[in-house]
Amino acid sequence: MGRKKTTVKDIAKEVGVSPALVSFVMCNTYNSNSHYRIKPETARMILDAAKRLNYSPNTSARALKSGKYNTIGVILSDISNAFFSEIARVIEDEAYKHNYFVLFGSTDEDSCKFSQILKVFENKGVDALIVVPCVGSDECIINTGSHGIPIILLDRKISAPFPSVTLDNTQAGYDLTARLLDKGYRKIRMVSYDMELSNIRDREAGYSKAMRDHGAGDSDDIRRISHNASPDTVDSMIEEARKDAVEAFVFATNTLAVKGMTSIFKKGYHVPSDFGIACFDKNDAFDIYPTDLLYARQPVVEIAKHSMQILLEAVDGATDNDACRQIVLSPEIIDTNAGA
Amino acid sequence: MGRKKTTVKDIAKEVGVSPALVSFVMCNTYNSNSHYRIKPETARMILDAAKRLNYSPNTSARALKSGKYNTIGVILSDISNAFFSEIARVIEDEAYKHNYFVLFGSTDEDSCKFSQILKVFENKGVDALIVVPCVGSDECIINTGSHGIPIILLDRKISAPFPSVTLDNTQAGYDLTARLLDKGYRKIRMVSYDMELSNIRDREAGYSKAMRDHGAGDSDDIRRISHNASPDTVDSMIEEARKDAVEAFVFATNTLAVKGMTSIFKKGYHVPSDFGIACFDKNDAFDIYPTDLLYARQPVVEIAKHSMQILLEAVDGATDNDACRQIVLSPEIIDTNAGA
DNA sequence: ATGAAAGCGCTAACAC
DNA sequence: GTGTTAGCGCTTTCAT
Numbered sequence: 001m002g003r004k005k006t007t008v009k010d011i012a013k014e015v016g017v018s019p020a021l022v023s024f025v026m027c028n029t030y031n032s033n034s035h036y037r038i039k040p041e042t043a044r045m046i047l048d049a050a051k052r053l054n055y056s057p058n059t060s061a062r063a064l065k066s067g068k069y070n071t072i073g074v075i076l077s078d079i080s081n082a083f084f085s086e087i088a089r090v091i092e093d094e095a096y097k098h099n100y101f102v103l104f105g106s107t108d109e110d111s112c113k114f115s116q117i118l119k120v121f122e123n124k125g126v127d128a129l130i131v132v133p134c135v136g137s138d139e140c141i142i143n144t145g146s147h148g149i150p151i152i153l154l155d156r157k158i159s160a161p162f163p164s165v166t167l168d169n170t171q172a173g174y175d176l177t178a179r180l181l182d183k184g185y186r187k188i189r190m191v192s193y194d195m196e197l198s199n200i201r202d203r204e205a206g207y208s209k210a211m212r213d214h215g216a217g218d219s220d221d222i223r224r225i226s227h228n229a230s231p232d233t234v235d236s237m238i239e240e241a242r243k244d245a246v247e248a249f250v251f252a253t254n255t256l257a258v259k260g261m262t263s264i265f266k267k268g269y270h271v272p273s274d275f276g277i278a279c280f281d282k283n284d285a286f287d288i289y290p291t292d293l294l295y296a297r298q299p300v301v302e303i304a305k306h307s308m309q310i311l312l313e314a315v316d317g318a319t320d321n322d323a324c325r326q327i328v329l330s331p332e333i334i335d336t337n338a339g340a
Numbered sequence: 341m342g343r344k345k346t347t348v349k350d351i352a353k354e355v356g357v358s359p360a361l362v363s364f365v366m367c368n369t370y371n372s373n374s375h376y377r378i379k380p381e382t383a384r385m386i387l388d389a390a391k392r393l394n395y396s397p398n399t400s401a402r403a404l405k406s407g408k409y410n411t412i413g414v415i416l417s418d419i420s421n422a423f424f425s426e427i428a429r430v431i432e433d434e435a436y437k438h439n440y441f442v443l444f445g446s447t448d449e450d451s452c453k454f455s456q457i458l459k460v461f462e463n464k465g466v467d468a469l470i471v472v473p474c475v476g477s478d479e480c481i482i483n484t485g486s487h488g489i490p491i492i493l494l495d496r497k498i499s500a501p502f503p504s505v506t507l508d509n510t511q512a513g514y515d516l517t518a519r520l521l522d523k524g525y526r527k528i529r530m531v532s533y534d535m536e537l538s539n540i541r542d543r544e545a546g547y548s549k550a551m552r553d554h555g556a557g558d559s560d561d562i563r564r565i566s567h568n569a570s571p572d573t574v575d576s577m578i579e580e581a582r583k584d585a586v587e588a589f590v591f592a593t594n595t596l597a598v599k600g601m602t603s604i605f606k607k608g609y610h611v612p613s614d615f616g617i618a619c620f621d622k623n624d625a626f627d628i629y630p631t632d633l634l635y636a637r638q639p640v641v642e643i644a645k646h647s648m649q650i651l652l653e654a655v656d657g658a659t660d661n662d663a664c665r666q667i668v669l670s671p672e673i674i675d676t677n678a679g680a
Numbered sequence: 681a682t683g684a685a686a687g688c689g690c691t692a693a694c695a696c
Numbered sequence: 697g698t699g700t701t702a703g704c705g706c707t708t709t710c711a712t
Contacts, residue, residue: 007689018699023691039697056463060409061689063400064704079432085425089446092419096445096457101464103441106429117436123396124441261628285625288601347705358683363707379681401705404688 006053014049015042022046026057063125071101072311073121075114076132076154078106083254083281083300084132087154090304091130098312100127109195109227111136118144128311133158135195150314152307157198157326163314165307165327169199172296172331173206176250176278179294179333181210185248185276187217189241191260192252194224203252203280221246225256231263238263241275248276254283257295261285282334292337299329346393354389355382362386366397403465411441412651413461415454416472416494418446423594423621423640424472427494430644431470438652440467449535449567451476458484468651473498475535490654492647497538497666503654505647505667509539512636512671513546516590516618519634519673521550525588525616527557529581531600532592534564543592543620561586565596571603578603581615588616594623597635601625622674632677639669 008026012019025038025046049055063069074091076084088104095102103126105117114137121129128150133141138158145151145162153164180188190207193200204222211219223237238260241249251257257279264275271277277293286295306327348366352359365378365386389395403409414431416424428444435442443466445457454477461469468490473481478498485491485502493504520528530547533540544562551559563577578600581589591597597619604615611617611631618634626635646667 008691009689019689020691020700021698023689024698027691042697058404058689059464060400060403061704062691064398064404064688064706065690065692067704069400078429079419080422080426080429082420082422082425085422085428086420088425088444089418089420092444092446096460101443104428104432104444105436106432120436124399258624258628265629283624283628284598285623285628288598288623288625289605289629348707349705359705360684360707361682363705364682367707377681382681398705401688402707404690404704405706405708407688 005058006055007058008055010053011046011049011055014053015045017042017046022050026050026055069125069127070099071103071124071126073103073105073117073124073126073129074131075105075107075117075121075129077109077134079104080106081255082283083298086300087304090301091308094305094308098308107132107134107137109134111140115140122147122149127315128152130154130307130311132156133197135197150311152310152314154303154307155199161324163310163325163327165303165310165329166199167296167298167303168328168330169202170206170209172280172333173203173250173252174210175206175331175333176294176296177207177210178214179335180248180250180276180278181214181216183272183276187244187246188221188248188250188276189244189246190222190250190252191237191256192222192224193227193256195227200252203250207250229259231259234259234263235267238267238269242269246275248272248278251277251279254279254281254295258283258285261291286336290336295334295336296331297334298331302329345398346395347398348395350393351386351389351395354393355385357382357386362390366390366395409465409467410439411443411464411466413443413445413457413464413466413469414471415445415447415457415461415469417449417474419444420446421595422623423638426640427644430641431648434645434648438648447472447474447477449474451480455480462487462489467655468492470494470647470651472496473537475537490651492650492654494643494647495539501664503650503665505643505650505669506539507636507638507643508668508670509542510546510549512620512673513543513590513592514550515546515671515673516634516636517547517550518554519675520588520590520616520618521554521556523612523616527584527586528561528588528590528616529584529586530562530590530592531577531596532562532564533567533596535567540592543590547590569599571599574599574603575607578607578609582609586615588612588618591617591619594619594621594635598623598625601631626676630676633675635674635676636671637674638671642669 008019008022011022025043072095079085079088092102103121107114107117111134114134118140122144130152131141132155133153138160141151141158142160151162153162155166157164157166177188190204192204208219211217225233249260251260269275272292280296281298282295310325348359348362351362365383412435419425419428432442443461447454447457451474454474458480462484470492471481472495473493478500481491481498482500491502493502495506497504497506517528530544532544548559551557565573589600591600609615611633620636621638622635650665
């Protein structure tokens with residue numbers, strides 16, 4: 001069990017040819033049809049020796065030579081969050097399928113961490129980036145983008161033209177609200193984040209439009225809380241809603257819904273009798289306890305696959321013509337009660 | 341914004357010294373105290389120029405030269421699974437803290453995928469591996485280990501001496517069962533996997549011992565189902581339990597508990613009146629719906645930190661004396677009702 | 681205190 | 697058809 005990996009040289013020596021020739025044969029994957037400039041016999045011998053010695057090229061050397069790393073960086077909010085970890089998983093699979101490695105970084109919605117990770121990835125050498133922007137990250141995204149490295153935005157857009165893959169958040173917000181209205185709820189309050197993020201704002205816009213279109217309640221009844229709001233904050237928000245005779249909630253994210261519902265049930269309220277609920281993304285809990293609620297399902301697999309596809313086009317293909325593809329995917333509104 | 345990164349040469353030219361000197365200064369991080377062999381003035385100029393030109397060393401070149409990649413590979417069951425994604429997150433943070441990159445790979449408990457990922461990581465060049473073994477992975481772990489690359493086992497052990505970080509699964513299984521017995525349940529059935537994994541087997545052993553120690557029920561009342569069991573399978577398992585007058589379940593994993601509870605509630609049974617429940621790991625759902633159950637909390641942060649620490653020792657330090665540290669962490673049994 | 685030179689492993693251009 | 701050469705960016709003797 002030698003500690004040392006075999007190199008082109010070893011093979012060259014073994015077969016009795018030059019290292020260059022070995023490299024040539026290894027690179028231009030011997031298409032048995034197209035008879036390259038290599039004597040088939042020699043090629044055979046080289047390939048055999050390579051397999052025998054368990055050769056695999058040294059990635060560092062190759063990267064150094066070619067400037068190509070076969071590595072992509074993925075920056076997201078928090079890989080331990082269910083939505084993002086599912087995305088991570090699909091990206092991982094797609095990447096390996098196309099011979100790429102993936103580096104992940106979690107920002108916790110902190111632009112400092114964001115720029116730090118971005119810098120680290122840039123230094124390490126990545127061929128492209130898939131990025132979930134956070135508040136205050138626009139500048140460094142734009143900056144890195146101008147260095148020539150392709151960046152694909154995921155989940156959220158920024159104030160500059162980058163390729164992106166997002167949910168149709170406005171539509172989702174609209175549909176969720178409309179469905180609550182259909183069910184007879186009138187005073188519907190949205191619970192959202194105070195962060196200035198495109199997806200959040202779009203979801204709010206969808207909610208407002210639906211309320212206006214249906215002439216119901218206050219179309220601007222939105223409570224915005226901090227990303228790190230304490231359980232107490234949420235508790236009092238629920239209490240306040242009860243006092244205000246709120247009939248249903250639209251939660252702008254799954255995390256918010258979890259916090260909100262935790263509070264709601266803790267206080268002994270019932271769903272959907274005391275409060276109707278609409279939110280984003282599925283949660284294990286919805287399976288376990290068949291609660292009657294609505295959620296907007298995001299096509300996670302498509303989101304991840306699309307972003308990888310755009311990325312590969314940007315890196316491999318020289319298709320920088322329509323360099324700024326904006327993919328917007330449709331949500332699916334799930335009524336957990338419909339299936340029960 | 342030039343496309344090209346600045347190199348040692350650029351700095352050398354800028355300052356008017358040799359590339360070698362630049363390299364030297366950059367490597368031996370200028371400890372202002374220990375007056376190295378460099379004229380402080382020159383060092384200053386080099387450092388300044390480096391900052392001005394936004395220099396950062398080319399990782400490929402460095403890796404090529406040194407054989408050190410500053411990259412670790414982490415192979416786990418499925419990064420989209422909550423338990424593993426939390427671990428991934430902590431490892432990510434720890435790794436960046438120590439200037440390492442992390443490559444993740446998900447096996448889906450498939451030894452083919454496992455060996456494939458392992459090979460890819462080996463070829464790519466990783467300095468060490470953190471690995472969650474799966475059924476049938478022992479051989480390739482041992483093989484890779486013999487190539488000289490440090491491997492730390494996580495969550496499960498294998499039939500060969502490798503450093504490892506695991507939960508005290510026997511203890512956890514014992515404690516959960518004992519607590520159920522304390523609560524008065526007698527006929528307690530364990531629901532487990534049919535996979536031959538050390539952690540699963542240990543949890544079962546803990547359960548059996550507790551049953552024996554307390555002379556209650558059948559100490560071997562274990563149902564083992566497939567990792568991919570369909571909801572129908574689970575449904576009928578619950579029905580069967582009801583017929584058998586089972587009073588409580590110990591689920592060997594969180595995923596099993598989710599499936600089981602989904603089935604239990606779907607059928608209209610109640611917890612803890614119809615069935616007592618004990619399981620492993622926390623779940624969002626336990627927060628949302630304050631159900632009265634027991635779970636064994638794994639110290640995720642410690643698990644991840646310990647494995648990174650062992651890894652760093654194995655890579656950086658030459659401490660191969662007690663090369664096979666086996667860390668076993670204690671579970672904490674949570675009674676969700678105690679807090680409510 | 682600094683520079684010159686060699687070489688990590690691979691590949692592309694250019695001989696032969 | 698095949699071999700030679702040079703160089704990617706960095707580090708590390710060894711000389712000066």
